[in-house]
Amino acid sequence: DGGITQSPKYLFRKEGQNVTLSCEQNLNHDAMYWYRQDPGQGLRLIYYSQIVNDFQKGDIAEGYSVSREKKESFPLTVTSAQKNPTAFYLCASSPRTGGATNEKLFFGSGTQLSVL
Amino acid sequence: GESVGLHLPTLSVQEGDNSIINCAYSNSASDYFIWYKQESGKGPQFIIDIRSNMDKRQGQRVTVLLNKTVKHLSLQIAATQPGDSAVYFCAENLPPSGSARQLTFGSGTQLTVLP
Numbered sequence: 001d002g003g004i005t006q007s008p009k010y011l012f013r014k015e016g017q018n019v020t021l022s023c024e025q026n027l028n029h030d031a032m033y034w035y036r037q038d039p040g041q042g043l044r045l046i047y048y049s050q051i052v053n054d055f056q057k058g059d060i061a062e063g064y065s066v067s068r069e070k071k072e073s074f075p076l077t078v079t080s081a082q083k084n085p086t087a088f089y090l091c092a093s094s095p096r097t098g099g100a101t102n103e104k105l106f107f108g109s110g111t112q113l114s115v116l
Numbered sequence: 117g118e119s120v121g122l123h124l125p126t127l128s129v130q131e132g133d134n135s136i137i138n139c140a141y142s143n144s145a146s147d148y149f150i151w152y153k154q155e156s157g158k159g160p161q162f163i164i165d166i167r168s169n170m171d172k173r174q175g176q177r178v179t180v181l182l183n184k185t186v187k188h189l190s191l192q193i194a195a196t197q198p199g200d201s202a203v204y205f206c207a208e209n210l211p212p213s214g215s216a217r218q219l220t221f222g223s224g225t226q227l228t229v230l231p
Contacts, residue, residue, distance in 0.1 A: 006159075033216060040124055042205065042221035043160075056217075090159055094216050103148050103209045103216045107159035 003027065006091050006108035012116050013078065013085055021076045021111045023091035030096045032074035033105065036060060037088040046089075049074055078113060086115050124203065126226045135193040137225045139206035144187060146208035146220075151180060151191045154224070155202045163191065163204075193227075201229045 004025045013019045025032065031050045035043040045058030049068040063082025068074055074093075078085045089112075092105040129135045141149065147168040152160035166173045166180045166189075173180050179192040189206050205224035209216065 004159075031216070040223055042223045043207075044221075045217070045219075048217060058217075092216075103219060104150060104162060104165060105160075105216050105219070106162070107152075109159045110157070112157075 004091055004093055004106060004108035006089075006111050008111060009109070011111055011113045013113060014116050016080045018077055018079050019113065021078070021089055021091075021113070023074045023076065023108060024072055025074075025091075025093045025106075025108075026072060027093055027095075027106060028071070029093035029106070030071070031094045032068070033092040033094075034058075034064070034066065034074070034076045035090045035092065037090055037110075043090065046076065085113055088112050124224050124226045126228065128228045128230055129196050130230050131196060131198060133196055135191075135196045135200070135227060137191045137193075137204045137227065139189040139191075139222055139225075141187050141189055141206065141208040141222075142220065143208060143210060144184070145210055147211050148209040149180070149182060149189050150207045150209075150219075151178075151189075151204060152207065153200075153202045153204055160205070196227075196229050198229045198231070201227055203227070 007022045033048040034046040044060050046064050047066040049055035055066050055068050065077045088110050090110050091108040150165040151163040153163050154160040164175045164178050164180050177194045181190045203224040203226050205222045207219045207221045210218040
């Protein structure tokens, strides 16, 4: 089945530790996105990538880093600089850039990150 | 309608009734709108979308209405079923089209279907 796979489903971070959230898609989508979801709030954009080897900061990029070495993969690292990392993290992709229909996002199942 | 904060608006409906979920969007220049359904602990699922050159769009059991005059969006679900229980949220996108970079998401409405 085509889709977006996020792993792990649950992740715990110790103070001072960096953790990496995985996101893989087999939809052949060009663009990929990371969002953070806090209870009772709308999704907030962390980073996005429209093409391999290129990515841009979103609205809340501080304390996070990403890479886009392959079209299929867009891992997110939550660094120790992120002081309030507890949240539900969602990866998404969209078909292509520059087209008329690529605002439509397809989401993974999410990773719940908690601080120990 | 949706609001920012810790407590989501809630809507309870009887199974088989129609549901109407409302969303007030913020920017009159937004030209694309999308509704998602999110079940607890899962990622959002696309329901239906609409562009600003339309007032209404229908899908399977769902209809989206757009009122640009008052910047209001609604999602109507016909014959609501227990499986429809979830958080529903809308998103608006600013032009230029071609990227989800400027999608702004609402906080959502919790729909509960009563037996």
